[in-house]
Amino acid sequence: MTPRLAVLASGSGSNFQAILDARRDGRLEAVVAVLVASKPGIGAIVRAEAAGIPVEIPDQADSLAAVLKRVAPDRIILAGWLRRIPSELVEAYAGRILNIHPALLPKYGGAGMYGRHVHEAVILAGETISGCTVHEVTEAYDEGPILGQATVPVHPDDTPETLAARVLAEEHSLYPSIIQRHLHGR
Numbered sequence: 001m002t003p004r005l006a007v008l009a010s011g012s013g014s015n016f017q018a019i020l021d022a023r024r025d026g027r028l029e030a031v032v033a034v035l036v037a038s039k040p041g042i043g044a045i046v047r048a049e050a051a052g053i054p055v056e057i058p059d060q061a062d063s064l065a066a067v068l069k070r071v072a073p074d075r076i077i078l079a080g081w082l083r084r085i086p087s088e089l090v091e092a093y094a095g096r097i098l099n100i101h102p103a104l105l106p107k108y109g110g111a112g113m114y115g116r117h118v119h120e121a122v123i124l125a126g127e128t129i130s131g132c133t134v135h136e137v138t139e140a141y142d143e144g145p146i147l148g149q150a151t152v153p154v155h156p157d158d159t160p161e162t163l164a165a166r167v168l169a170e171e172h173s174l175y176p177s178i179i180q181r182h183l184h185g186r
């Protein structure tokens, strides 16, 4: 059976789109069973609707756990998900929750290291190389086993925005390829 993915997103969903594109092109053998959005009105929902993917927005009455129980995905794919995953879920899906982080972990991860803050810190530290990391999600948020990384140069005149754009382009090819490998071993 083709493995099923639940993709969780809180923002524009460009990584979600990259997953949909990889699936369409045959680079990713998986069914995107659901987009779980953290709130209404985000870009990822527009992309899901355009692709005919069901959207779920968990709330108090219908928790993330309940949504996932219904969908029963083989992997949970965090694609810019800014909420905490409850410990029970991390435990229940151990080794089957993947995240992408816009830096070369173990550096520039952990509390407060998301979005623009990551790239600001990288530039401030004078790094000449940055990149992105796909890892398994464990209780210690950005510290799970690393599954793959891609690097980009940091230019002397980079702003957090220019660096973010360069990293994001790499994320879009890295994430689908690592998901494919995690699912199928190739």
Ligand code: GRF
Residues within 6 Å of the ligand: 009, 010, 011, 012, 013, 014, 015, 016, 079, 080, 081, 100, 101, 102, 115, 132, 168, 171
């Ligand atoms: C990406 O930079 C990803 O590394 C981080 O959140 C961002 C999501 O961007 N976890 P998008 O919503 O996929 O465009």
